[in-house]
Amino acid sequence: MSADSAALPPALAPEDAARANFYGLLARLLYAPPDRALLGALAGAGELAARGDGPGLALAWRELKAGAATAEELSVRDEFETLYIGTGKALVSPYAGAYLSGARAVERLVALRQYLAERGLARQAGVHEPEDHVAALCDVMRHLIAEQHAPSDAQREFFAAFVWPAAAEFCNATEKAEPAAFYRLAVRFGRSFLEVEHTLFELE
Numbered sequence: 381m382s383a384d385s386a387a388l389p390p391a392l393a394p395e396d397a398a399r400a401n402f403y404g405l406l407a408r409l410l411y412a413p414p415d416r417a418l419l420g421a422l423a424g425a426g427e428l429a430a431r432g433d434g435p436g437l438a439l440a441w442r443e444l445k446a447g448a449a450t451a452e453e454l455s456v457r458d459e460f461e462t463l464y465i466g467t468g469k470a471l472v473s474p475y476a477g478a479y480l481s482g483a484r485a486v487e488r489l490v491a492l493r494q495y496l497a498e499r500g501l502a503r504q505a506g507v508h509e510p511e512d513h514v515a516a517l518c519d520v521m522r523h524l525i526a527e528q529h530a531p532s533d534a535q536r537e538f539f540a541a542f543v544w545p546a547a548a549e550f551c552n553a554t555e556k557a558e559p560a561a562f563y564r565l566a567v568r569f570g571r572s573f574l575e576v577e578h579t580l581f582e583l584e
Contacts, residue, residue: 392526399577400526403518406570409563410474411515413460415453422448437576440569447565455561462559472553476512476546479553488512492542496520499528514550517543536581547574 392400408418423445428438464474477485492511496502501520502511509516524530524538551571555564 392529396525400522402573403522403525406566406573407515407519407522409515409566410464410518410570411513413453413457414448414451419448419451419453419456437569437572440565440572444565444569447562451562456563459559459561459563463554463557463563471557471559472550474514474550475510476514476517476542476550477510479546479549488542488545495538495542512542512546514547532581532584536584539577539581544574544578547571 408414414422425441425445427445428441463472464470473479477489480488489510489512493502496511501523520538521535521543524535548571551567551574554560554567560567
Protein backbone atom coordinates (compact mmCIF):
# COMPACT_ATOMS: atom_id res chain seq x y z
CA MET A 381 0.00 0.00 0.00
CA SER A 382 1.37 3.41 -0.95
CA ALA A 383 1.69 6.31 1.43
CA ASP A 384 -0.90 8.22 -0.62
CA SER A 385 -3.49 5.47 -0.39
CA ALA A 386 -2.81 5.00 3.32
CA ALA A 387 -3.68 8.67 3.88
CA LEU A 388 -7.09 8.37 2.25
CA PRO A 389 -10.07 8.44 4.62
CA PRO A 390 -11.93 5.15 5.02
CA ALA A 391 -14.86 4.58 2.73
CA LEU A 392 -18.25 5.23 4.25
CA ALA A 393 -20.40 2.24 5.05
CA PRO A 394 -23.51 2.18 2.81
CA GLU A 395 -25.82 3.02 5.71
CA ASP A 396 -23.68 6.03 6.68
CA ALA A 397 -23.54 7.22 3.09
CA ALA A 398 -27.34 7.04 2.97
CA ARG A 399 -27.61 8.96 6.24
CA ALA A 400 -25.26 11.66 4.99
CA ASN A 401 -27.26 11.93 1.76
CA PHE A 402 -30.52 12.32 3.67
CA TYR A 403 -29.06 15.04 5.87
CA GLY A 404 -27.73 16.72 2.75
CA LEU A 405 -31.13 16.54 1.08
CA LEU A 406 -32.87 18.05 4.10
CA ALA A 407 -30.26 20.80 4.28
CA ARG A 408 -30.82 21.60 0.60
CA LEU A 409 -34.63 21.58 0.81
CA LEU A 410 -34.74 23.70 3.96
CA TYR A 411 -32.22 26.28 2.80
CA ALA A 412 -33.81 27.04 -0.57
CA PRO A 413 -36.69 25.72 -2.68
CA PRO A 414 -35.85 22.84 -5.02
CA ASP A 415 -35.32 23.58 -8.68
CA ARG A 416 -36.75 21.50 -11.51
CA ALA A 417 -33.69 19.24 -11.59
CA LEU A 418 -33.91 18.39 -7.90
CA LEU A 419 -37.64 17.75 -8.10
CA GLY A 420 -36.98 15.41 -11.01
CA ALA A 421 -34.20 13.61 -9.16
CA LEU A 422 -36.44 13.14 -6.15
CA ALA A 423 -39.31 11.84 -8.25
CA GLY A 424 -37.02 9.32 -9.93
CA ALA A 425 -35.18 8.16 -6.81
CA GLY A 426 -35.39 4.55 -5.73
CA GLU A 427 -37.65 3.23 -3.00
CA LEU A 428 -36.55 2.65 0.58
CA ALA A 429 -36.99 -0.77 2.06
CA ALA A 430 -38.90 -0.86 5.35
CA ARG A 431 -36.49 -1.76 8.15
CA GLY A 432 -36.76 -2.94 11.71
CA ASP A 433 -37.64 0.58 12.81
CA GLY A 434 -40.98 0.25 11.00
CA PRO A 435 -42.47 1.39 7.68
CA GLY A 436 -42.75 5.08 8.61
CA LEU A 437 -39.56 6.28 6.91
CA ALA A 438 -40.15 4.26 3.74
CA LEU A 439 -43.72 5.54 3.49
CA ALA A 440 -42.69 9.16 4.09
CA TRP A 441 -40.02 8.81 1.39
CA ARG A 442 -42.55 7.37 -1.07
CA GLU A 443 -44.93 10.27 -0.37
CA LEU A 444 -42.13 12.82 -0.87
CA LYS A 445 -41.20 11.20 -4.18
CA ALA A 446 -44.82 11.32 -5.33
CA GLY A 447 -45.11 14.95 -4.26
CA ALA A 448 -41.97 15.86 -6.18
CA ALA A 449 -43.34 14.15 -9.30
CA THR A 450 -46.38 16.45 -9.40
CA ALA A 451 -44.88 19.63 -7.92
CA GLU A 452 -44.35 22.72 -10.04
CA GLU A 453 -41.10 24.59 -9.47
CA LEU A 454 -42.66 28.05 -9.22
CA SER A 455 -45.40 26.89 -6.87
CA VAL A 456 -42.89 25.24 -4.56
CA ARG A 457 -40.76 28.40 -4.61
CA ASP A 458 -43.76 30.50 -3.59
CA GLU A 459 -44.60 27.98 -0.87
CA PHE A 460 -41.06 28.08 0.50
CA GLU A 461 -40.98 31.86 0.58
CA THR A 462 -44.39 32.07 2.26
CA LEU A 463 -43.46 29.51 4.89
CA TYR A 464 -39.88 30.39 5.77
CA ILE A 465 -39.25 33.95 4.57
CA GLY A 466 -42.53 35.85 4.47
CA THR A 467 -43.06 39.58 4.41
CA GLY A 468 -41.89 40.91 7.73
CA LYS A 469 -42.15 37.61 9.56
CA ALA A 470 -42.12 34.04 8.34
CA LEU A 471 -45.06 31.75 9.09
CA VAL A 472 -42.60 29.13 10.31
CA SER A 473 -39.22 30.04 11.78
CA PRO A 474 -36.39 27.95 10.30
CA TYR A 475 -34.21 28.66 13.36
CA ALA A 476 -33.93 26.12 16.16
CA GLY A 477 -33.83 28.84 18.82
CA ALA A 478 -37.44 29.77 18.03
CA TYR A 479 -38.54 26.46 19.54
CA LEU A 480 -36.63 26.84 22.81
CA SER A 481 -37.31 29.10 25.77
CA GLY A 482 -35.55 32.50 25.75
CA ALA A 483 -32.57 31.83 28.02
CA ARG A 484 -32.15 28.30 26.75
CA ALA A 485 -32.18 29.51 23.14
CA VAL A 486 -29.41 32.03 23.80
CA GLU A 487 -27.29 29.51 25.68
CA ARG A 488 -27.73 26.93 22.94
CA LEU A 489 -26.74 29.40 20.21
CA VAL A 490 -23.60 30.40 22.13
CA ALA A 491 -22.72 26.73 22.61
CA LEU A 492 -23.34 26.03 18.91
CA ARG A 493 -21.07 28.89 17.84
CA GLN A 494 -18.33 27.62 20.12
CA TYR A 495 -18.74 24.07 18.82
CA LEU A 496 -18.50 25.19 15.19
CA ALA A 497 -15.56 27.52 15.81
CA GLU A 498 -13.58 24.77 17.53
CA ARG A 499 -14.00 22.61 14.42
CA GLY A 500 -13.35 25.30 11.85
CA LEU A 501 -16.98 25.41 10.79
CA ALA A 502 -17.83 28.98 11.76
CA ARG A 503 -20.05 30.84 9.31
CA GLN A 504 -18.39 32.55 6.38
CA ALA A 505 -17.90 36.30 6.09
CA GLY A 506 -20.95 37.96 4.58
CA VAL A 507 -23.37 35.39 5.99
CA HIS A 508 -25.61 37.05 8.53
CA GLU A 509 -28.09 34.30 9.35
CA PRO A 510 -27.84 32.74 12.82
CA GLU A 511 -26.00 29.45 12.86
CA ASP A 512 -28.99 27.51 14.21
CA HIS A 513 -30.88 27.49 10.90
CA VAL A 514 -32.31 23.97 10.61
CA ALA A 515 -30.71 23.56 7.18
CA ALA A 516 -27.29 24.44 8.61
CA LEU A 517 -27.70 21.95 11.46
CA CYS A 518 -28.55 19.20 8.99
CA ASP A 519 -25.51 20.13 6.92
CA VAL A 520 -23.25 19.90 9.97
CA MET A 521 -24.54 16.36 10.54
CA ARG A 522 -23.80 15.56 6.89
CA HIS A 523 -20.31 17.01 7.33
CA LEU A 524 -19.64 15.01 10.48
CA ILE A 525 -20.66 11.77 8.78
CA ALA A 526 -19.35 12.17 5.24
CA GLU A 527 -16.36 14.49 5.52
CA GLN A 528 -15.02 14.21 9.05
CA HIS A 529 -15.93 10.54 9.43
CA ALA A 530 -16.74 11.46 13.02
CA PRO A 531 -17.28 8.54 15.41
CA SER A 532 -20.83 7.76 16.39
CA ASP A 533 -20.54 9.31 19.84
CA ALA A 534 -19.49 12.65 18.30
CA GLN A 535 -22.43 12.51 15.91
CA ARG A 536 -24.76 11.65 18.78
CA GLU A 537 -23.41 14.54 20.86
CA PHE A 538 -24.16 17.13 18.15
CA PHE A 539 -27.52 15.61 17.28
CA ALA A 540 -28.69 15.49 20.90
CA ALA A 541 -27.45 18.98 21.73
CA PHE A 542 -28.47 20.95 18.65
CA VAL A 543 -30.68 19.03 16.22
CA TRP A 544 -33.14 16.96 18.19
CA PRO A 545 -34.37 19.53 20.77
CA ALA A 546 -36.14 21.63 18.11
CA ALA A 547 -36.55 19.24 15.18
CA ALA A 548 -39.99 17.85 15.96
CA GLU A 549 -41.50 21.25 16.74
CA PHE A 550 -40.12 22.76 13.54
CA CYS A 551 -41.52 19.88 11.49
CA ASN A 552 -44.88 20.09 13.28
CA ALA A 553 -45.09 23.85 12.71
CA THR A 554 -44.44 23.41 8.99
CA GLU A 555 -46.91 20.55 8.66
CA LYS A 556 -49.67 22.57 10.33
CA ALA A 557 -49.08 25.72 8.27
CA GLU A 558 -51.90 26.21 5.79
CA PRO A 559 -49.74 26.95 2.70
CA ALA A 560 -47.65 23.79 3.16
CA ALA A 561 -48.09 21.23 0.41
CA PHE A 562 -44.77 19.94 -0.93
CA TYR A 563 -43.06 21.03 2.28
CA ARG A 564 -45.62 19.16 4.36
CA LEU A 565 -44.30 16.01 2.70
CA ALA A 566 -40.68 17.16 3.06
CA VAL A 567 -40.94 17.66 6.82
CA ARG A 568 -42.86 14.42 7.30
CA PHE A 569 -39.90 12.67 5.73
CA GLY A 570 -37.49 14.78 7.76
CA ARG A 571 -39.25 14.01 11.02
CA SER A 572 -39.39 10.28 10.23
CA PHE A 573 -35.70 10.24 9.42
CA LEU A 574 -34.70 12.19 12.53
CA GLU A 575 -36.87 9.95 14.71
CA VAL A 576 -34.99 6.93 13.34
CA GLU A 577 -31.70 8.69 14.04
CA HIS A 578 -32.79 9.49 17.59
CA THR A 579 -33.81 5.89 18.23
CA LEU A 580 -30.56 4.47 16.86
CA PHE A 581 -28.44 6.91 18.87
CA GLU A 582 -30.37 5.99 22.03
CA LEU A 583 -29.74 2.28 21.42
CA GLU A 584 -25.97 2.68 21.09
